[in-house]
Amino acid sequence: DAKTTQPNSMESNEEEPVHLPCNHSTISGTDYIHWYRQLPSQGPEYVIHGLTSNVNNRMASLAIAEDRKSSTLILHRATLRDAAVYYCILRETSGSRLTFGEGTQLTVNP
């Protein structure tokens, strides 16, 4: 699986937007970009995924660079409940596994 690079940690203030970056310079044309998050004492939770175009859902937005070598997860208004480890994962169209890195620990300050 292609590798992703994320900052170890980021901080944000409550109700402010958060931009979580991910670099994936070795992405292949068939790799989807997935984001999961893991709240304390819980299993990972799906957030969003995309292939080429930017994507929006009720949880977040995913902005994908035109060359697909990087992407950004956008939380439009961070809440305390968004404090979690966020994982950026590349997944082959026919792949069976999710390959997690160490993710970004997001701290949200009140």
Add this chain to the structure above:
Amino acid sequence: ETGVTQSPTHLIKTRGQQVTLRCSSQSGHNTVSWYQQALGQGPQFIFQYYREEENGRGNFPPRFSGLQFPNYSSELNVNALELDDSALYLCASSLYGAPITQYFGPGTRLTVL
């Protein structure tokens, strides 16, 4: 819709023992994946089961084995436990195909003494 459930929530074993962890998949899902998460690290893929057969395996020794049942529930068995097997074991269910979302259970915390 029932989510992914795992049992037990916590387990303490001693080195050399065997352990069985259980997972019930989300309603309508036919594929189960197992992951091991050591403290402070991301989950690592152990294997996946589809149609009651192993469908992909990560870098784990044969003493890690699994089963999937006709109702799509699954077991993870670990023989000859080692201290390094202490971790959170996560089960994820999904529908076979791509690109698919995996839905994770809360995990089983295994401590090996």
